[in-house]
Amino acid sequence: MIKFIKNSFIVFFLLFQLQYVNAQVVNAKSEDFKEITTRPLIVQLVTEDAYMVEDLEKRISKTSNAKRRTEFEIELNAYREFISSYNLLIKDVIKKIWLLNKEKPIEFKTFSEVQDIRRVNSRNYSLLQFVQTKLWVTNDYGKETFTAKTIPTLVYSRMEKAEPYDDNFNKKIDYSIYLPFINSRSNQQLLESDLIIILKIMQNHISEIQTYDKKNYTAFDFAKDQDEEFCDLLKGQTLLLDEKLLDKKTSKQDISKAYTGNLNVIATEEISKSIIQAEDVPVSIVLPYSIKHDKSGIPGLESSELIMYIKCFVNAKTANFYSCYGTKAVDNWEPFFKTQEFKKIEKSK
Numbered sequence: 001m002i003k004f005i006k007n008s009f010i011v012f013f014l015l016f017q018l019q020y021v022n023a024q025v026v027n028a029k030s031e032d033f034k035e036i037t038t039r040p041l042i043v044q045l046v047t048e049d050a051y052m053v054e055d056l057e058k059r060i061s062k063t064s065n066a067k068r069r070t071e072f073e074i075e076l077n078a079y080r081e082f083i084s085s086y087n088l089l090i091k092d093v094i095k096k097i098w099l100l101n102k103e104k105p106i107e108f109k110t111f112s113e114v115q116d117i118r119r120v121n122s123r124n125y126s127l128l129q130f131v132q133t134k135l136w137v138t139n140d141y142g143k144e145t146f147t148a149k150t151i152p153t154l155v156y157s158r159m160e161k162a163e164p165y166d167d168n169f170n171k172k173i174d175y176s177i178y179l180p181f182i183n184s185r186s187n188q189q190l191l192e193s194d195l196i197i198i199l200k201i202m203q204n205h206i207s208e209i210q211t212y213d214k215k216n217y218t219a220f221d222f223a224k225d226q227d228e229e230f231c232d233l234l235k236g237q238t239l240l241l242d243e244k245l246l247d248k249k250t251s252k253q254d255i256s257k258a259y260t261g262n263l264n265v266i267a268t269e270e271i272s273k274s275i276i277q278a279e280d281v282p283v284s285i286v287l288p289y290s291i292k293h294d295k296s297g298i299p300g301l302e303s304s305e306l307i308m309y310i311k312c313f314v315n316a317k318t319a320n321f322y323s324c325y326g327t328k329a330v331d332n333w334e335p336f337f338k339t340q341e342f343k344k345i346e347k348s349k
Helices: 008-017 030-036 050-062 066-097 111-124 192-212 219-234 252-258 268-276 339-348
Strands: 018-021 041-044 107-109 126-133 136-138 144-146 151-158 176-178 238-242 262-266 282-294 305-315 321-325
Touching: 030 151, 030 192, 041 066, 041 111, 050 066, 066 107, 066 126, 066 192, 107 111, 126 176, 151 192, 176 192, 176 282, 192 219, 192 268, 219 282, 219 305, 219 321, 219 339, 238 268, 252 262, 252 339, 268 282, 321 339
Parallel strands: 041 107, 041 126, 238 262, 238 282
Antiparallel strands: 018 282, 126 151, 136 144, 151 176, 282 305, 305 321
16 A cells, blocks of 8 residues: 655655666657567466465455554555456456457466477567556665665566566567556556556557657656647546545545536546546546655665556547646655646646
8 A cells, every 4th residue: 555754844855865766668669669569469367376375365364453453454455356357357457448469369377387388489479467566766876776665567578578577578668558546546456448448548658659750758758749649639527536546635525616617526436437437527646757766875765666646537439638737756656636736727727
């Protein structure tokens, strides 16, 4: 779960002292995507991390504090539920909306099955897989270390470019994009709509790269550009905001003072329904785009990290971005909508 720092001085300091680490990557060139999108595709299913499960089970058995033990149990159950949901949903969503790699039937394989294929003919396949992005950073003492925080990520790459356990994984893969923020939900529940919207965004993004021959053009860059192109289309439309993505200290009345358009704050399930049914309406999503890692050298803060977010309204049918807020350091460390987002929309529409 995301933990927020309450001391405003510390927050201000961290926002301007942290090292920017951009892990959404597009290493492939436009011409590479011609190969990536036409190879047979294998979608790798998620397998439980035996070491993580064993560690949590040990913590559960050895922890005498009932509250702490319950927290470990919830973490383990949420982890297993995510894996189960992802493996079930990804099969259905890929079959419904994936428009690439159509020359041969898409295959769904476990990690061990993919490894068997990799040893024989990895250059014959593209691979779509879920990973937890964890990055190498260098602190002020020159020590190479992994970030402690991770971000759920989809990697789409030629199989030979996505070698597991490679320290340079992010430098070699062809493409990656982060999954939407789901931490505000009970047990961080993954929904079908999360995969639908991110896979639509991914396909739109790749199409843009190919059409305009763009290099190192991340999903974050794509969202910003679409904001500039489509923000004025929000005029006259009703924005649908997920109630779980509204900042607890911000009310609809607060927003109405800054935004003259129509806004409905509705349940997560209603947002999800609009995406699944491909309704032509603007819905809220929050996307991680980076990790910032402390390099201040201050004792006790060496490993402090923040996940950075953009808060967006996208078309539930097309997945085009209407708006994108959080591209500046002072705006993007909390994954919840506040009045500022709507001030920006008001100015642009």
